[in-house]
Amino acid sequence: xxxxxxxxxxxxxxxxxxxxxxxxxxxxxxxxxxxxxxxxxxxxxxxxxxxxxxxxxxxxxxxxxxxxxxxxxxxxxxxxxxxxxxxxxxxxxxxxxxxxxxxxxxxxxxxxxxxxxxxxxxxxxxxxxxxxxxxxxxxxxxxxxxxxxxxxxxxxxxxxxxxxxxxxxxxxxxxxxxxxxxxxxxxxxxxxxxxxxxxxxxxxxxxxxxxxxxxxxxxxxxxxxxxxxxxxxxxxxxxxxxxxxxxxxxxxxxxxxxxxxxxxxxxxxxxxxxxxxxxxxxxxxxxxxxxxxxxxxxxxxxxxxxxxxxxxxxxxxxxxxxxxxxxxxxxxxxxxxxxxxxxxxxxxxxxxxxxxxxxxxxxxxxxxxxxxxxxxxxxxxxxxxxxxxxxxxxxxxxxxxxxxxxxxxxxxxxxxxxxxxxxxxxxxxxxxxxxxxxxxxxxxxxxxxxxxxxxxxxxxxxxxxxxxxxxxxxxxxxxxxxxxxxxxxxxxxxxxxxxxxxxxxxxxxxxxxxxxxxxxxxxxxxxxxxxxxxxxxxxxxxxxxxxxxxxxxxxxxxxxxxxxxxxxxxxxxxxxxxxxxxxxxxxxxxxxxxxxxxxxxxxxxxxxxxxxxxxxxxxxxxxxxxxxxxxxxxxxxxxxxxxxxxxxxxxxxxxxxxx
Amino acid sequence: xxxxxxxxxxxxxxxxxxxxxxxxxxxxxxxxxxxxxxxxxxxxxxxxxxxxxxxxxxxxxxxxxxxxxxxxxxxxxxxxxxxxxxxxxxxxxxxxxxxxxxxxxxxxxxxxxxxxxxxxxxxxxxxxxxxxxxxxxxxxxxxxxxxxxxxxxxxxxxxxxxxxxxxxxxxxxxxxxxxxxxxxxxxxxxxxxxxxxxxxxxxxxxxxxxxxxxxxxxxxxxxxxxxxxxxxxxxxxxxxxxxxxxxxxxx
Numbered sequence: 076x077x078x079x080x081x082x083x084x085x086x087x088x089x090x091x092x093x094x095x096x097x098x099x100x101x102x103x104x105x106x107x108x109x110x111x112x113x114x115x116x117x118x119x120x121x122x123x124x125x126x127x128x129x130x131x132x133x134x135x136x137x138x139x140x141x142x143x144x145x146x147x148x149x150x151x152x153x154x155x156x157x158x159x160x161x162x163x164x165x166x167x168x169x170x171x172x173x174x175x176x177x178x179x180x181x182x183x184x185x186x187x188x189x190x191x192x193x194x195x196x197x198x199x200x201x202x203x204x205x206x207x208x209x210x211x212x213x214x215x216x217x218x219x220x221x222x223x224x225x226x227x228x229x230x231x232x233x234x235x236x237x238x239x240x241x242x243x244x245x246x247x248x249x250x251x252x253x254x255x256x257x258x259x260x261x262x263x264x265x266x267x268x269x270x271x272x273x274x275x276x277x278x279x280x281x282x283x284x285x286x287x288x289x290x291x292x293x294x295x296x297x298x299x300x301x302x303x304x305x306x307x308x309x310x311x312x313x314x315x316x317x318x319x320x321x322x323x324x325x326x327x328x329x330x331x332x333x334x335x336x337x338x339x340x341x342x343x344x345x346x347x348x349x350x351x352x353x354x355x356x357x358x359x360x361x362x363x364x365x366x367x368x369x370x371x372x373x374x375x376x377x378x379x380x381x382x383x384x385x386x387x388x389x390x391x392x393x394x395x396x397x398x399x400x401x402x403x404x405x406x407x408x409x410x411x412x413x414x415x416x417x418x419x420x421x422x423x424x425x426x427x428x429x430x431x432x433x434x435x436x437x438x439x440x441x442x443x444x445x446x447x448x449x450x451x452x453x454x455x456x457x458x459x460x461x462x463x464x465x466x467x468x469x470x471x472x473x474x475x476x477x478x479x480x481x482x483x484x485x486x487x488x489x490x491x492x493x494x495x496x497x498x499x500x501x502x503x504x505x506x507x508x509x510x511x512x513x514x515x516x517x518x519x520x521x522x523x524x525x526x527x528x529x530x531x532x533x534x535x536x537x538x539x540x541x542x543x544x545x546x547x548x549x550x551x552x553x554x555x556x557x558x559x560x561x562x563x564x565x566x567x568x569x570x571x572x573x574x575x576x577x578x579x580x581x582x583x584x585x586x587x588x589x590x591x592x593x594x595x596x597x598x599x600x601x602x603x604x605x606x607x608x609x610x611x612x613x614x615x616x617x618x619x620x621x622x623x624x625x626x627x628x629x630x631x632x633x634x635x636x637x638x639x640x641x642x643x644x645x646x647x648x649x650x651x652x653x654x655x656x657x658x659x660x661x662x663x664x665x666x667x668x669x670x671x672x673x674x675x676x677x678x679x680x681x682x683x684x685x686x687x688x689x690x691x692x693x694x695x696x697x698x699x700x701x702x703x704x705x706x707x708x709x710x711x712x713x714x715x716x717x718x719x720x721x722x723x724x725x726x727x728x729x730x731x732x733x734x
Numbered sequence: 735x736x737x738x739x740x741x742x743x744x745x746x747x748x749x750x751x752x753x754x755x756x757x758x759x760x761x762x763x764x765x766x767x768x769x770x771x772x773x774x775x776x777x778x779x780x781x782x783x784x785x786x787x788x789x790x791x792x793x794x795x796x797x798x799x800x801x802x803x804x805x806x807x808x809x810x811x812x813x814x815x816x817x818x819x820x821x822x823x824x825x826x827x828x829x830x831x832x833x834x835x836x837x838x839x840x841x842x843x844x845x846x847x848x849x850x851x852x853x854x855x856x857x858x859x860x861x862x863x864x865x866x867x868x869x870x871x872x873x874x875x876x877x878x879x880x881x882x883x884x885x886x887x888x889x890x891x892x893x894x895x896x897x898x899x900x901x902x903x904x905x906x907x908x909x910x911x912x913x914x915x916x917x918x919x920x921x922x923x924x925x926x927x928x929x930x931x932x933x934x935x936x937x938x939x940x941x942x943x944x945x946x947x948x949x950x951x952x953x954x955x956x957x958x959x960x961x962x963x964x965x966x967x968x969x970x971x972x973x974x975x976x977x978x979x980x981x982x983x984x985x
Contacts, residue, residue: 123868126868127867127868130867130868141791141797141799142789142799142850142851142852143851143852143854143855143895144855145798145855145858145895146791146792146797146798146799148791148792148797150792150796150797150798151792151794151796151797160874160875162875198869198871200874201871201872201873201874202866202868202869202871203874204871204874204877204924205864205866205870205871205872205874205924206863206864206866206924207863207864207887207918207919207922207924207925208891209884209885209887209888209891209918209922210874210884211884211888212878212879212880212881212884212885213881214881215878216878216879216880216881216884217875217878218874218875234888234891235888237796237892240796240892240894241888241891244891247858248858248862248863248864249863249866249868251855251858251859251862251863252859252863252865254855254859255859255860255861261855263852263855286844313794315791315792315793315797316790316791316792316793317791349764350762350764350765352762352764352765352769352772352773353769354766354768354769354772354793355793355794357793357794358794476814477794477795477819480795480815480819480821481766481819481821483764483821483823546868547868547869550868595776595779595780597772597776639779641779641782641783641784641785642784646746646845647746647787647844647845647848649785649787650779650785
């Protein structure tokens with residue numbers, strides 16, 4: 076049985092990263108020129124890593140399946156990015172960001188990694204501003220902050236509702252600069268389909284040129300997986316249509332352990348499903364909870380229009396249940412509370428699977444402030460609303476427009492209808508302190524790894540982690556490995572390991588088109604998504620999970636017998652791409668259920684109905700489950716559990732309370 | 735509702751293409767335009783035909799991947815949205831809808847409705863950045879930037895590089911796209927050291943890619959899903975002339 080070692084440096088928590096950076100082995104500039112690094116993915120983590128490693132002098136190859144690195148799904152992140160700058164003088168500090176993140180993650184993340192994340196958070200903001208990322212500013216010219224869930228300070232930096240876009244374009248411009256200088260070879264419309272291992276180390280990949288269908292062999296001294304999360308296993312999620320687990324799953328099949336796969340984040344504020352045709356779900360940023368109030372009618376099956384329901388007949392259930400944090404409780408708590416109200420029969424809208432997110436109160440408040448500023452006295456409510464609407468428009472205009480476009484309703488006039496949806500995956504490839512997986516030379520960055528968010532991620536922390544990993548962590552930690560590898564010459568790609576890997580990939584692709592079955596790839600994807608959402612979604616129980624495992628195995632079996640993939644291998648064939656991704660989801664889905672079944676406790680986004688407090692809150696079992704579950708892939712889709720015990724030396728583990 | 739679609743089918747970049755008619759029925763007004771295409775593709779697969787290839791990814795109007803020329807307009811009949819944000823309630827029962835790919839020499843068709851827009855990446859690589867390596871940055875608040883300026887830079891930076899501006903322009907000009915990036919960086923103090931070098935290198939690359947020039951018909955501004963203003967082109971031209979007269983550089 077392979078052992079896992081998290082390689083956390085010795086010493087005080089606050090000193091670990093500083094000491095590590097000062098003592099980690101370096102690679103001299105002349106040697107860097109002959110070392111090649113492969114980066115799979117071009118989102119915040121991938122683009123920032125590729126650009127930074129190239130700046131340092133490494134030869135970098137970067138791969139993405141989109142037509143440009145700028146289209147990676149980080150682009151869609153809306154609300155913001157956290158950093159412990161304490162610009163608002165509200166008592167923020169590195170320790171507080173660390174503490175909030177560990178607590179928000181329900182004490183299932185690794186202390187040393189999270190502390191490092193909090194330490195480098197401030198550098199990220201500096202770096203992005205230097206790149207020309209236009210973050211929101213106050214009239215004095217200094218940066219503005221907003222509040223996000225799970226914290227009581229304002230540490231979230233933002234660019235309207237397009238923070239991810241602006242940060243990604245910053246990283247993309249840094250990447251394009253290196254491409255222009257010939258230091259990064261960029262492979263767009265390419266998909267990684269295998270990790271090539273030589274003598275137990277990751278030494279390259281097999282990638283498919285999606286336009287020509289050609290399989291390509293690429294050598295690298297190290298391979299970095301920055302391919303994002305696996306939320307699309309649920310079919311419907313806020314992820315992009317192309318987001319997939321394939322790169323991470325191929326790494327997993329080659330020996331990289333997969334940690335905490337059942338930790339998925341269901342985001343409380345998404346636009347509800349409107350029908351069977353639905354292909355994806357759209358998020359309404361968490362920042363809206365900052366200015367909106369969430370409620371349902373006090374009466375069951377109340378069919379009146381939202382605006383006709385008087386104040387005292389509304390149940391602001393988050394404010395009622397969690398007076399200290401109110402509408403700003405963490406995502407897992409808010410999602411479960413919405414589900415609870417809807418399940419109890421208080422949901423709104425045609426499907427009854429929605430709650431209201433109402434901006435009226437804050438619009439009026441902003442209007443009053445605006446009226447005072449403009450010297451308007453004794454104004455009526457309509458004037459306040461009109462003035463306030465302008466303020467709300469400036470803050471969230473693009474989100475309101477998006478809502479109006481999708482639903483056909485005007486959110487300035489009537490409250491938004493929202494419901495939880497799959498958004499982010501905390502689980503991912505297991506990595507040590509250096510972000511290396513259990514395969515030497517194979518790294519995982521950003522959402523693709525498991526390390527920093529425990530069982531629940533706080534809002535505005537994904538952008539922080541992606542950029543921390545890419546700009547500030549991997550450039551140092553990769554030196555520990557590559558410094559020992561300087562005498563390794565580039566391995567020619569006619570090495571038997573490359574030939575073998577390419578052959579396997581080709582056989583799998585041929586298998587897809589030769590099945591010539593009767594059902595489309597989407598049919599299987601939708602069926603899998605339904606099983607996952609019903610039985611491994613917001614609430615899980617032993618019986619459901621056991622059923623799900625049986626159903627997924629049967630579905631996988633049927634997929635390999637009856638899927639229909641039109642077209643051929645040597646052309647641009649999106650159905651073939653989808654088939655490969657769904658085949659991997661069909662294995663991952665089973666592992667998620669196995670992991671959820673194994674974890675007999677509730678924590679963060681993982682809610683087992685059998686384990687809850689009398690008030691319906693998640694009930695952890697620190698005695699038996701204070702570990703990261705790292706799963707090893709065994710031949711024939713079997714999985715073997717390894718445990719990384721989590722030690723909390725700097726934080727007192729407590730029942731999470733937002734009351 | 736029931737619709738007739740005339741869709742551009744083209745096997746690959748080398749072969750000729752043509753419009754092919756398809757019928758779709760029972761389309762819900764709540765569907766997005768791309769979901770209607772999903773329904774059509776599912777039909778085609780079930781009939782044993784090849785589905786229509788089209789670019790799309792985030793389906794929330796921000797990645798810039800989707801790119802359909804619908805009834806003669808990029809991203810369809812509505813203003814300020816991308817194709818993925820267009821919903822079928824914008825059409826009525828019995829409509830005939832013509833769907834073509836972006837048309838521009840610098841955006842060659844890959845297959846059906848998918849085009850190659852890598853020329854945009856090469857333009858950015860030629861100068862659409864601030865040369866600052868990771869680790870060199872000063873404290874973010876050490877350099878206050880007036881809100882108005884920061885907001886204007888943000889508005890220019892909202893471009894999603896979808897290419898609608900090029901597709902709709904009779905000259906297939908990319909000046910709205912190029913000028914948006916030049917403006918964003920020219921409006922910010924961080925962008926000043928490279929300001930005039932940048933405008934020269936990016937314009938040179940834009941010309942090398944085969945994009946046309948601007949003749950002020952303003953179609954790009956009218957069709958831009960992100961409301962990028964024509965002012966940016968004026969700013970780019972001003973900087974370009976200033977650079978050529980006062981500080982011409984070999985780029």
